[in-house]
Amino acid sequence: MKNLNSYYSSLLVFGFLLIWEAGARAYNKSFILPAPSEIALTLWELRSVLVLHHLPPTFLVIFIGLVLSILIGTGLAIWMNGNKVAEKTFYPIIIASQTIPIIALAPIFVLWFGYTIWSKVAVTVLITFFPITVSAFDGLRSSDKNLKELLLTMGASKKDLFFKLYVPSALPSFFSGLKVAVTLSVIGAAIGEWLGAQAGLGYFSRRMMTQFDGAAVFAPIVLLSAVGILLFLLVTWLEKTLLKWRKTG
Amino acid sequence: MIEPVLEFKRVSFDYKSEPLKDRVPILEDINFSVNDGEFISIIGPSGCGKSTIFRLITGLEEPGAGKIYRKGQQAIDRLGRVGYMPQQDLLMPWRTVFENAMLPLEIKGIKQNEAEEHVLKLLMDFGLKGSEKAYPGDLSGGMRQRLSFLRTILSGSNILLLDEPFSSLDAITRLTMQEWLLDQWQKLSKTILFITHDVDEALFLSDRIFVLSQKPNSLIKEVKVPLGRPRRVRDLGNLDVITLKEALIDELRPRTAT
Ligand SMILES: Nc1ncnc2c1ncn2[C@@H]1O[C@H](COP(=O)(O)OP(=O)(O)OP(=O)(O)O)[C@@H](O)[C@H]1O
Ligand SMILES: [Mg+2]
Secondary structure, three states, rough: OOHHHHHHHHHHHHHHHHHHHOOOOHHHHOOOOOOHHHHHHHHOOHHHHHHHHHHHHHHHHHHHHHHHHHHHHHHHHHHHOOOHHHHHHHHHHHHHHOOOOOHHHHHHHHHOOOHHHHHHHHHHHHHHHHHHHHHHHHHHOOOOHHHHHHHHHOOOHHHHHHHHHHHHHHHHHHHHHHHHHHHHHHHHHHHHHHHOOOOOHHHHHHHHHHHOOOHHHHHHHHHHHHHHHHHHHHHHHHHHHHOOOOOOO | OOOOOOEEEEEOOOOOOOOHOOOOOEEEEEEEEEEEOOOEEEEOOOOHHHHHHHHHHOOOOOOEEEEEEEEOOEEOOOOOEEEEOOOOOOOOOOOHHHHHHHHHHHHHHOHHHHHHHHHHHHHOOOOOOOOOOOHHHHHEEEEEEEHHHHHHHHOOOOEEEOOOOOOOOOHHHHHHHHHHHHHHHHHHHEEEEEEOHHHHHHHOOOOEEEEOOOOOOEEEEEOOEEEEEOOOOOHHHHHHHHHHHHHHHHHOOOOOOO
């Protein structure tokens, strides 16, 4: 079944690319709408500069951003789950933080952190910690009250409850949130780099925009989405290995 | 005189979660005592508070009035002292059969090798050998119940509270498990409290039967089973036992207004 699914979606993507190719050739203004074939060609030509020079800093932003988000998000979720006051205080703030237009806020991070990696990391954290916090919190809350009581009758300590009940109950939901977060992290890193950077895929794409090189604008974006897809697949794989008991499909 | 291992003195209880105005006392002025090594069955109509008695004994609930004694001492801190098998099997879906059985031993902090050996042997006895790597989601209702029962036994407590442990087993497996339970009870000299809806089961297994009547005034009536040990299933055909069984069934039937 799974193979069939990816077969249909490949077909759709291929069809879409075909139409794009035809449309771009007819329109014939490659600085506005480059054809997929041109983008592929540019990607190939720029491969070493993109992969060796611009990918590593972007990847570092994504990585640090995600790690911080996971630490802050799960930490906050665990705290809110254990403490009613913390929940009442932080939950509304976390929700409200999502209504802040992050792109508009991003320049402030430059003021705070300068053109260092931290201004980019801050943008990434701000958009990825939300799905992680909320999914971890919901997961923790979803644990079965009856199971908790049973563990208590066995003489379980707080630590036993946490590791043997709360964590396993929270994992399925946590992974759903993490999947959303890794795809968002790529966007966060790219936006962060638009603000100003010396290297990075987002920075490169924006620089090419000023040079009217349409194909070179798209090439790093293709690479960015490849990073996003790879991260997504990595999380899916982790989820499958850790949650073997779940019936899928 | 021998001291009872467990005693309820004038215990009353109602669930605090209900709004005050329509709160009905579930248990009112309950008295009973259980001696060391006794096998007690509790029967009563559905909803009369049998499972609630177990929640009180385990320490999940506190009595509204009255006291609970263990070995003559008032038992305040009761959690973690008895083996409790809840009415639903409550297995952890993320743990395999083997890992589920290991749970009480992990909590007690028993050494890994020792615990594993113990569990493997019992899995064999309970007909769960061969499915130890399966997840609860892949087990039949009867298998889940046996696993939950096994987990309770592994708690190693001297008092076992079993809430309808064999309700989803077929007649033959149920008989095997009943015989196994009696065998273990005699070997390990445990004290067992056993909730059931099945009067035959109660008669076959227990020394005494506690009968709870319908709430709000649930009173406990005690009945001694007129059978020696060891017992066989055909002993249930004794005249004494049949008369007792009919009396019990009458007791359980909802009173019709006359
Ligand atoms: N957590 C709870 N909160 C409020 N009321 C409850 C709770 N648990 C049980 N009750 C109520 O207490 C009463 C007794 O419940 P209990 O589970 O002890 O009955 P039972 O005798 O075990 O019934 P059954 O034979 O159907 O298992 C029921 O009327 C039930 O609605
Ligand atoms: Mg019950």
